[in-house]
Amino acid sequence: MTNKLIAEVFGTFWLVLGGCGSAVLAAGVADVGIGWAGVSLAFGLTVLTMAYAVGHISGGHFNPAVSLGLMVAGRFDGKLLLPYWAAQVVGAILAALVLYIIVSGGAGFTGVGGFASNGYGEASPQGYSMMSGLVIEVVLTAFFLIIILGATSKGAPAGFAPIAIGLGLTLIHLVSIPVTNTSVNPARSTGVALFADGPALAQLWLFWVAPLIGGALGAVLWKVIAGKDAD
Numbered sequence: 475m476t477n478k479l480i481a482e483v484f485g486t487f488w489l490v491l492g493g494c495g496s497a498v499l500a501a502g503v504a505d506v507g508i509g510w511a512g513v514s515l516a517f518g519l520t521v522l523t524m525a526y527a528v529g530h531i532s533g534g535h536f537n538p539a540v541s542l543g544l545m546v547a548g549r550f551d552g553k554l555l556l557p558y559w560a561a562q563v564v565g566a567i568l569a570a571l572v573l574y575i576i577v578s579g580g581a582g583f584t585g586v587g588g589f590a591s592n593g594y595g596e597a598s599p600q601g602y603s604m605m606s607g608l609v610i611e612v613v614l615t616a617f618f619l620i621i622i623l624g625a626t627s628k629g630a631p632a633g634f635a636p637i638a639i640g641l642g643l644t645l646i647h648l649v650s651i652p653v654t655n656t657s658v659n660p661a662r663s664t665g666v667a668l669f670a671d672g673p674a675l676a677q678l679w680l681f682w683v684a685p686l687i688g689g690a691l692g693a694v695l696w697k698v699i700a701g702k703d704a705d
Contacts, residue, residue, distance in 0.1 A: 522639065563661045567664070588655075590670075611688060614650055620696050
């Protein structure tokens with residue numbers, strides 16, 4: 475149990491440091507910035523690499539919505555749900571703290587700004603509404619769970635699940651960064667919101683509610699789609 479929780483801390487730490495770190499440190503650098511496409515790829519790579527590194531220890535959730543979805547699908551013991559959530563949030567907060575220390579050491583530092591936080595309305599990268607944010611986070615998290623459950627099912631090719639999951643997360647970011655800066659992960663949203671300037675904390679509720687609904691919905695849809703082959 476301890477090893478599983480430590481693996482979830484490390485995996486979520488890497489997701490937030492690599493994904494949010496790419497957004498904060500590298501996305502907007504003049505002439506050489508990686509842009510939204512680069513940030514999308516960075517998030518996908520964090521999950522892909524940690525799924526291979528520690529996925530065999532904890533299952534490689536790194537996301538409260540994934541843990542909930544796997545529980546609904548019958549793939550995860552519900553008694554472990556809250557400990558996993560706690561480990562994921564701790565990992566995300568630790569990564570955000572490390573990223574804050576790095577950012578605050580930059581030349582001319584005057585504040586972290588949005589700090590790769592998620593938001594809607596004035597906090598949305600392109601000014602999308604709360605309803606837009608709610609819908610896209612529910613739908614994309616649901617599809618993320620379908621990808622995870624399908625890629626890890628008995629009938630899927632062995633050993634390739636992390637690739638499908640990582641590329642799935644990359645695609646999700648390519649679609650939704652303009653709308654909410656992409657959450658689909660309440661832990662990721664929580665970690666950076668604690669340090670961000672602006673309304674990130676006040677809007678954090680949506681980035682718990684929507685991904686959790688989406689995670690549960692995706693699990694139900696997968697069971698309908700796969701039928702007796704859902705395991």
